[in-house]
Amino acid sequence: MIVGALSVILAFGIPITAIITSHIQKQTKMQQEMLKDQLELEKLKHENYLIETEKMRLELEKIRLENPKDEIKLM
Amino acid sequence: MLNDHAKLMQAIRVSGEIVGRKKLQKMIYIAKKISFPFQERFQFHFYGPYSEELTLRVEELCNMGFLHEVKEKKGGYFQYRYTLTDSGLEFLSDNEVDMPHLEEFFSDMNDQNARFLELVSTILYFDNLPKEEVATKVFTLKSSQRYTEAEIDEAYQYIETLKGKVQ
Incomplete structure (x- = not known):
């Protein structure tokens, strides 16, 4: 009886363990x-x-170069 | 009808005198960002947040005789001083705007220099970003002003001080 039960456990236990291990590995x-x-x-x-910041800096520089008088007006 | 003009006049009245257009722009922007109901729209410009609407409103107030503008030569540029005229004070007494804590808020800002207020307003403009990213913006966009990490920390502390004034 005990030998029979052990055989069943061994027969199904090993594949189940392998399935669980493989699942955990995949998850990791x-x-x-x-x-x-x-x-x-x-x-x-x-x-x-960083690109957006640089773009903003260049846009401000462009405005400054195109409207040099505005800079003085804003003081 | 002139409610937005009255708010601006009230801000100038409680400040006594505001020296510099840049300073005036930054003070209104900071006040708006922290809690006061100024309606002018701002966008990022040479010296940080700038409002064309505010510039026009100031011009209108000067033309209406409510605001006194003094233009003085200062080294290589002109500087402007703003105070309310008697007509402006009279107009305000008839059209009072209720803005609690305005006086202590503006008096404090008026004691700061325009360079520092430019930094404070720039930080507030990017207040949706974390502090490290704001610092990168400041160092990139305001490289000519050569702000330091310590000044940025000071500006953050100052923002908290201002917030404390209106709570």
Whole structure:
């Protein structure tokens, strides 16, 4: 009786353990990928912010060069 | 009808005299951003937030004889001083605008120099950004003013002081 039960446990237990382990590994890998994507997104956002700031600086410089008298008017 | 003009006049009255167009622009912008109901629209310009509507309103008040503008030569540029005229004071007494804490708020700002107010108003213009990003904006857009990290910290503290005045 005990030998029978052990055989059943061994027969089904090993594949189930393998399935669970594989699932956990896949999940961890996905989480790592997500984290990588999030970091990339943050990097792009920061680059975009720097480009926007530079664009704004250039636009102000352009206005300044096109309307030199305005600068004095604003004092 | 002249409610927005009256608000501006009230701000000048409680300040006594405002020296410099830039200073006047920054004071109104800061007050608007923190809590006072000024309606002028601002956009980012050479010296930070600037309102063409405010410039026109000041011109109108001068033309109506409510505001006294003195233009004086100062080194390589002209500086403008603004005070209310007697007619302006009379107009205000008939058209009083209720803006609590306005006097202490504007007196404090009037004691600051225009360069510092330019920094404060620039920080407020980018108040949707975190402090580090605001600092980058200041160093990039206002590189000629050579603001330091310490001045930026001081400006943030000053904003908190001003907020405390209206609570």
